[in-house]
Amino acid sequence: MDLPYKSEILKLFKEDREMWEYDAVAKLMDKNRISSDYWKWNARFWLMELSVAGFLVAVDTAEDDGAHFSKGKVLSKYKLTERGLQTIETMLED
Amino acid sequence: MVANAESIAKEKKNRIKWGFFWAIMCAVLWGMGYVPLTILWGVDPFSNFVWFEGQAGYLVSGVIIAGMQAVVFAVVLLLFWAGLTGKFVESIKTFVHFKISKWLLVAALFGGPCAVFGSTIAIGYIGAGFASAIGLLSAVVGALVAKLLYSERFSKKTVAGILLLLAGGFIILNPLDMINNITNPAAPDGVWLGYLGGIMSAVGWGLEGCYAVRALDTTDADSSLPVRYTWEALIWVAILFPVVAIIAGFGNFYEALFAALTSSSFMFWMVMAAFTLGMCYATMYKCYPLIGVGRTLSLTAMYSPIAIIVLFVFFGVVPAYWIFVGAIVAVAGMFVMYWESDSISDTTREEV
Numbered sequence A: 001m002d003l004p005y006k007s008e009i010l011k012l013f014k015e016d017r018e019m020w021e022y023d024a025v026a027k028l029m030d031k032n033r034i035s036s037d038y039w040k041w042n043a044r045f046w047l048m049e050l051s052v053a054g055f056l057v058a059v060d061t062a063e064d065d066g067a068h069f070s071k072g073k074v075l076s077k078y079k080l081t082e083r084g085l086q087t088i089e090t091m092l093e094d
Numbered sequence B: 001m002v003a004n005a006e007s008i009a010k011e012k013k014n015r016i017k018w019g020f021f022w023a024i025m026c027a028v029l030w031g032m033g034y035v036p037l038t039i040l041w042g043v044d045p046f047s048n049f050v051w052f053e054g055q056a057g058y059l060v061s062g063v064i065i066a067g068m069q070a071v072v073f074a075v076v077l078l079l080f081w082a083g084l085t086g087k088f089v090e091s092i093k094t095f096v097h098f099k100i101s102k103w104l105l106v107a108a109l110f111g112g113p114c115a116v117f118g119s120t121i122a123i124g125y126i127g128a129g130f131a132s133a134i135g136l137l138s139a140v141v142g143a144l145v146a147k148l149l150y151s152e153r154f155s156k157k158t159v160a161g162i163l164l165l166l167a168g169g170f171i172i173l174n175p176l177d178m179i180n181n182i183t184n185p186a187a188p189d190g191v192w193l194g195y196l197g198g199i200m201s202a203v204g205w206g207l208e209g210c211y212a213v214r215a216l217d218t219t220d221a222d223s224s225l226p227v228r229y230t231w232e233a234l235i236w237v238a239i240l241f242p243v244v245a246i247i248a249g250f251g252n253f254y255e256a257l258f259a260a261l262t263s264s265s266f267m268f269w270m271v272m273a274a275f276t277l278g279m280c281y282a283t284m285y286k287c288y289p290l291i292g293v294g295r296t297l298s299l300t301a302m303y304s305p306i307a308i309i310v311l312f313v314f315f316g317v318v319p320a321y322w323i324f325v326g327a328i329v330a331v332a333g334m335f336v337m338y339w340e341s342d343s344i345s346d347t348t349r350e351e352v
Helices: A006-015 A020-034 A037-052 A082-094 B005-042 B054-084 B087-096 B098-125 B130-152 B154-173 B173-183 B192-216 B221-248 B250-261 B263-290 B293-300 B303-315 B321-338
Strands: A016-022 A055-065 A076-079
Touching: A006 A016, A006 A020, A006 A037, A006 A076, A006 A082, A016 A020, A020 A037, A020 A076, A037 A055, A037 A076, A037 B054, A037 B263, A055 B005, A076 A082, A076 B005, A076 B154, A082 B098, B005 B054, B005 B098, B005 B263, B005 B293, B005 B303, B054 B087, B054 B098, B054 B192, B054 B221, B054 B250, B087 B098, B087 B221, B098 B130, B098 B192, B098 B221, B130 B154, B130 B192, B130 B293, B130 B321, B154 B173, B154 B192, B154 B293, B154 B321, B173 B263, B192 B221, B192 B263, B192 B293, B221 B250, B221 B263, B250 B263, B263 B293, B303 B321
Parallel strands: none
Antiparallel strands: A016 A076, A055 A076
């Protein structure tokens, strides 16, 4: 069975160590064939939770002009941390 | 266009604001939950517990109530909360992946048989006011263990807060009165178990949070909660019920359980408990990743004064004054510990 979405989005960072949040979200949604706004915002929230937990770190920011989430929102570019990589390797891979 | 510092600060404030909101919601629901929990002891079949007497009666009642709580909560939360948030499938995925799920199993062990059962016993032997107040000490346990396991940040304020909390706990326990209660020949048999239950609840809830966050790191809060309760329900039904039944008398135990299952007032109040206490867990789990275990426990500490007020409003119960005083001191301790929202940094854990 697939991993929960939040784990999957973290795992995406193992291949692509640095990603803008909207790219990571888009990849997750493509991979799982989901498209609703509800999951898009959830995914964005999970990325924030992952960075609070220390698995991702924001290395750049930009302002959303409305093309990605909504106007005025802060877009972050996330990078996988050591701790994040450890978590992927111990918990999310067989 | 690079985001300006203002937007970033605004988003962080927003995240903190939501963390506080969920924590307060949790406190209100948790406090209100003590009403159904108290009523459960007073309805059929526990109002007239014919299967066991005295101490054994209390303990078996506690086991059945705590165990049924887990089962009903698991069902209600899975269908109602996971269903409502569209995360039913996410819950299944979480459960199935044992490397994630095992942390919720550990959390369930501490939160259920340790904390909830301890609290249930404390309610039964001593009273809901005491049980709610002593649970506050879980913040001390949670903070210390979180420090050990995750190097969650501590500060001078934290230490001061912990000392206040311990002072509050000391007042709640009221050692002179406690010794009196335990040694008084007229007191109900085994009242010391009520105090032990209170301590168990503090240890259990503190540890539960520390282990639940390991799962919450990799899966959604709304999905984690039904999984945690499902594990707890399995622990009770598959392991603890049979063990207690063997010790207490197989036939009698399962007759008592059946009586509880078929008592409509019991089941009604259990569902009410699920919508208060169970839902408070949902809000609490949403909080942990936002503002950390220690801060969450500190804000949700408001559940204790709320419980005391609610118990007064619904039952006219006025707790012993020292319980109220101790609760206020403990809650003040928690606010001292964590009221530094301006300095809440970007992560809740030390940089690696």
